[in-house]
Amino acid sequence: MGTNGIRRLNRYREIVSLLVKHGFGYIVQEVGLTDTLTLKDRLISDFKQGNSQEMGYRLRHLLEELGPTFIKLGQLLSIRSDLLPVEVIRELELLQDHVNQVSINEIKDKIQLEFGQAVEDIFVRFNETPVGSASIGQVHEALLPTGQEVMVKIQRPKIKETVLADLEIIKDLSKMMENHYDWAEHYHITDLMDELSESIKNELDYMKEGRNTETIQLQFENHNGIKVPEIYWEYTTAEILSMERIDGIKITEIQQLNLTPEEKRQIADRLIESFVTQILREGFFHGDPHPGNIHYIPETKQLGFIDLGQIGRLSARKRYDVTTLMIGLMNEDTDLIVKAMYRLTYVPTSVDNKRFYDDIDRVSKKFSHTPLGEWNFGLTINELFSISHNHQIYIPTDFMMLGKTLITLEGIISDINPSLNLLELAKPYAQQLLVERYNPVKFGKRLWNDAEDMAESFTKIPGQLEEVLQKTSEGDLKVKISVHELDDIFTKIDRLSNKFSFSLTLLAFSIVVLGLIVGATFGTNTILTSIHALEVGFVIAFMMFLWIIYSIIKTGRF
Structure with a gap:
């Protein structure tokens, strides 16, 4: 197993251990991760669910202890009021980045790595005391050679590797949940986590944040009442962002x-x-x-x-x-x-x-x-x-x-x-x-766009129809049927088979009765005629006929 594999396995064990510590051991047990626990973790595991408020409280502290990736995940999940109880949402909204400051030496090393120059050669003044420290980045005040006061956001060393590894684990866990919980499959938890993961990855790229800032700035370039900070691209990389200071x-x-x-x-x-x-x-x-x-x-x-x-x-x-x-x-x-x-x-x-x-x-x-x-x-x-x-x-x-x-x-x-x-x-x-x-102009433009879309759809119909006919003739046509539709199809098949059984039974009954009537009419002297077989056969056949009809009607599919 390579270094990345070992790091990932150790991170799995850490995550599972914290899940158990904060009372979510039942998830660990049901998705089959119990084997990753130590004996101590297994002994203290608690599979009891609490109420929504208690669960939200435990979930918040669990995410905070798991680190920056899971804090960001919780903050993004706090907007999903359609999936989580309101008590849980309120707790997730309280998520804070309880992290230690990065040492100034690490910050300076990061800046030199990104720009190839020492901090003193880039900025006229660089405040070594951060004005803010979060899970992904730390912000310092600085002065550019142009005399512009700026805020410099520096990404934490090696945070990108940690976040990307955690996102892979989150992806694995979401797949496990879909395999074990119907509600997780119904709400497409894997797709949801992919969306949230993409949002977190975007926050790791400060170049994207810089472009976002410029886009918003352009929206209000003619509005004197809105101020959006200017981005100084000469002092910006994917992991360092320098922007105008707004007091x-x-x-x-x-x-x-x-x-x-x-x-x-x-x-x-x-x-x-x-x-x-x-x-x-x-x-x-x-x-x-x-x-x-x-x-x-x-x-x-x-x-x-x-x-x-x-x-x-x-x-x-x-x-x-x-x-x-x-x-x-x-x-x-x-x-x-x-x-x-x-x-x-x-x-x-x-x-x-x-x-x-x-x-x-x-x-x-x-x-x-x-x-x-x-x-x-x-x-x-x-x-x-x-x-x-x-x-x-x-x-x-x-x-x-x-x-x-x-x-x-x-x-x-x-x-x-x-x-x-x-x-x-x-x-x-x-x-x-x-x-x-x-507005007549905009309304007409919208109608024209809709007409173009419809025309494009119509032009595709012949080709799509030809493709369907070709696949049908080659026996390669695949039909996607939902479970609900499948049940309807089976119901119709049952009805057809029951009607077919009814017809066969009625035919058989008629043949038996006809045979008995013919035998009695021509006076054939057999053992059947001596024991009133006509009457007995008719009664037996009629009873069988009634029993089959009852069975078919009882299914409710006739």
Whole structure:
């Protein structure tokens, strides 16, 4: 076994040991990893499940002890309110990077390795005391030769190797869970973990974070009220990111400034406007807008966005559907809400459309008598996700991230001024989007694009039909049938066979009776005629006929 294999095996043992320590031993036992435990771990293993709050508490501490990869995984899972109980979600939202600072010598060695120069030769000044230390990177203040104050994010030494190894293990564990738990297979845990793993890998590449920052910056290049830090590419690599320093306070700390209600409303309005631009106009938005990542700059009265490693993306079609959902919620239009939910999620063929519509309608009517300014948008979104979950509808991670982002924004706005409401602030922008949607030029362009898609689909039909006919003639046609459809097919086969059995039985009965009648008519002198075989045979044949008919009818498949 190579070095990587040994490292992976040791990491497996560490993970399994911590699972048992924090009360998740039953998972270890059921997926067949008990053999990796030491005798001590087996003796202390506890296979008892607690309630949701206790489980969430234990899960949070387990992930924190497992390290940066699992902390990031837990933070990303905290947006999956469709899969996890609310008590678990609340605990995952408390996940913190409890890590030690990287020594300044290691930081300097890392910088020299990346740039081929000593720190003193790159920066005029480099503050050896970090302003922040997280599981993946550590941030230091520095001064460039140009006189620009910057924040330098340096990736922890060897963290990439650790994270990538952990992600491989997570992939293995998710496959094991799908093999042992029906719910894991139903919710495509492997696919979900692949999505989350991709998000974590993206955060390891600071070049991507730099490009994300520039993209958001371009969205607001003509907006004086939004500040996004400039990236200094000459001092940036995949593992070191140098960006403009933004001086400000957390947006939730503006209470310290004694602002007037009107000024607070302007700040909240600007925040909503910025995210309407990101989400509904550009389809590229800050995926982690917690208060620490949104600053308020009192001197310029600007909002500053930082830490853009986690980004949400929405295609043009999804932006259209999200707008439809927002308009449906504001206008209490169940048809629009259902239409948008169907387009934004993966709906199985087995879903009961009427029941789903009725459940959405119930939520719509529940809030229909609530003034817009008092409407709890986060509660509404969570109810929509819960209904989808109950109907076994899968919600993609990008839609979940969007929901989480909007709920976080609602909380920030409430902290700024409890009397303000997200939907009330967003309504003017939604109305503007509605007007733009039916703009004759844009409407015509959308119709033209749809017509092009339909024309392209039609042109493919002859080729697809020819391919099906060719495979059929060659006996190579494969048909995919779901379990539900397979059961229907077997039912139909049973009905056909039962009808066939009924016909044969009726024919046999008729032949027997006919034979007996012929024998009695021609007066053939046999032992059968001497014992009234006609009557006896008729009775026996009739009883058999009734028994077969009863058996067929009893199956309910006739």
